[in-house]
Structures are given as C-alpha cells and as structure tokens.
Amino acid sequence: MVDMDSRAFSTTTRALLKKAGWYDKRVIDTGVYEDTLRKRRYPVHECVLQFLREFGGLTVIHPHKHFPNEEDRFHLNSSKAANSIDFSRVKSYSARIGTPLCVIGQAYREYMVLLMDSNERIYAGYDGLLIKVGDSAVEAIEALCTGASFSKIP
Numbered sequence: 001m002v003d004m005d006s007r008a009f010s011t012t013t014r015a016l017l018k019k020a021g022w023y024d025k026r027v028i029d030t031g032v033y034e035d036t037l038r039k040r041r042y043p044v045h046e047c048v049l050q051f052l053r054e055f056g057g058l059t060v061i062h063p064h065k066h067f068p069n070e071e072d073r074f075h076l077n078s079s080k081a082a083n084s085i086d087f088s089r090v091k092s093y094s095a096r097i098g099t100p101l102c103v104i105g106q107a108y109r110e111y112m113v114l115l116m117d118s119n120e121r122i123y124a125g126y127d128g129l130l131i132k133v134g135d136s137a138v139e140a141i142e143a144l145c146t147g148a149s150f151s152k153i154p
Helices: 011-019 031-039 046-055 078-082 087-097 137-146
Strands: 059-063 071-076 102-107 112-116 122-124 129-132
Touching: 011 059, 031 046, 031 078, 031 129, 046 078, 046 102, 046 137, 059 137, 078 102, 087 102, 087 112, 087 122, 087 129, 112 129, 129 137
Parallel strands: none
Antiparallel strands: 059 071, 071 102, 102 112, 112 122, 122 129
C-alpha cells in the first residue's frame, strides 16, 4: 500500500509539489494512464495506480542537482513516458532487478524514465544506466526534489 502521507515531505519538497499543482488528498482519474500502460503491455501494479491518482500529470520543477543556479524537472505522466521508451528496454531493467516494472514518468529533462515495482520502489533508467531512486514514492519524490545521491544497479 502506498503511503502518501504528505507530512513525510520536507517543506521544500511540499512547496515544489504545490507549485506543480499538487495538494493534500489530490485524486485524479487515471483511466488514460492505465489504458496507455496496458496497451503498451506494462504491469499496472495497484501501487502505480495509487501513485498516479495523487501525483499523475504533475511536472515538478526543482533546483538542478549539479548546477545550483539552474532548474531541472521531472514529470509524472506515465502515458508520455511509456510512449517515449521501447518496452524491451524496460523489460531489460526488470530483468536486472528481478521484478516487473511499470513506467510512471521521466526525470532529468526527460533523459531518464521513472519506473515503479509492485512494492512501490522507484527506479530510473537511461540506456544501460539503472539507479534506485527510493524505496517508496514519498522517498523517491523527496530525493528527486532535493538532489539526493542514488545507488547504481549493476
């Protein structure tokens, strides 16, 4: 079960999310996202649907991780992200971590695809690079907004 307790977000992350259009108890219709993901053969985990209900469609602008005077962004539009990556690439990421992954968005100016497993862990991939972003949705969003360091997946 996805724990979307907004109190877990730092003040900075909460402000960035609110600027992107998020609010407490946000719930949107995920039908378009779900249709796209299923058509593209992604496993639509319940935690993915819960995540998209609250955060789907947001584009979060945050300070760039390496250049403090610049901005970066991530979006949580799973349809857009699913249509921008070949399914076979996501299958290869799934094989590397040993569990099926579903596309949930893109980060780092859309260079990296954001992926969620059935246990709510979030990863990001670009070509051969795969990183773990967080063990939960809240942890991953916090990490993306604050420029945390990530672990590479072999």
